[in-house]
């Protein structure tokens with residue numbers, strides 16, 4: 001669908017939203033056409049981690065930071081083997097990246113991986129539009145892909161929606177693999193890969209955890225084959241209302257009372273496993289500066305987010321669920337969205353945001369320590 005052309009940064013490009021609004025600019029990265037859900041990220045740094053986060057599969061990411069690409073692309077910061085965003089929208093790309101770790105320009109990297117982008121867009125105007133109208137489908141067209149806007153709009157309206165999309169299996173590992181503990185191995189964790197970011201097993205390994213990363217399709221027997229002290233459910237793309245297999249897998253883990261931790265998609269899956277609903281946010285939370293309150297301590301942390309869906313659970317009091325009492329442990333202070341869940345009668349909790357902090361502030365690193373405490377508690 002896309003053709004990558006080196007040095008074609010000057011080709012004209014157009015971005016067309018499904019409600020008919022369009023923005024003109026220049027090609028950035030590959031030249032061709034692409035579609036996805038238009039979402040915006042407010043992170044001022046960490047574009048390489050964003051681009052390679054599998055949770056962005058089928059999304060066209062709009063950067064509110066006006067300058068992107070300043071530190072180029074290095075060989076250390078990718079969160080997975082490839083770029084997952086389906087398109088990239090920036091205002092003013094760096095003409096000359098500068099960083100001691102930089103190996104190539106972002107423009108070159110996007111082109112090499114066939115990712116169609118657009119530059120020269122008033123990304124703040126586009127973001128305000130998405131905030132008012134909500135996340136929606138979008139197409140980016142450049143070079144020969146540019147046609148009459150009515151034709152382009154019809155193509156955008158034929159692209160698949162994010163609601164109802166079941167995407168984990170498209171991004172997750174096909175084969176199980178092990179991330180060894182750093183130093184002495186203290187615990188073994190089975191991590192269900194629904195689109196896991198590389199930093200997540202690393203944060204566990206730093207705490208003496210040997211992480212057995214398993215495909216999204218893993219069975220309960222496969223989960224327990226590693227003899228895990230705990231089970232982890234990762235972040236991932238798509239609509240949590242479609243994640244029936246991970247939900248039933250998690251219910252099996254909850255029944256056995258094995259310590260359980262979930263991040264982002266994993267939080268939505270815990271919500272569903274407990275009988276709560278999930279819903280689509282108007283435009284989601286994406287960036288590295290979202291204020292969240294840990295209601296168990298009252299502390300506020302500044303956190304990294306990337307979610308378009310959320311759990312619908314009562315904030316005011318614990319709920320009685322099939323697995324005992326559950327409460328909302330964390331809440332976003334911008335909009336009161338549920339950002340964490342915990343069970344009061346079993347060793348299980350999850351957060352909607354990203355304590356692995358890649359990119360982002362490290363305020364929430366304590367959550368990995370909480371997981372370790374749960375596993376220690378189970379041994380005592």
Ligand SMILES: NC(=O)CC[C@H](N)C(=O)O
Nearest residue numbers: 055235236264265308309
């Ligand atoms: N980062 C994630 O795990 C995202 C979860 C889910 N796909 C959402 O958009 O809400």
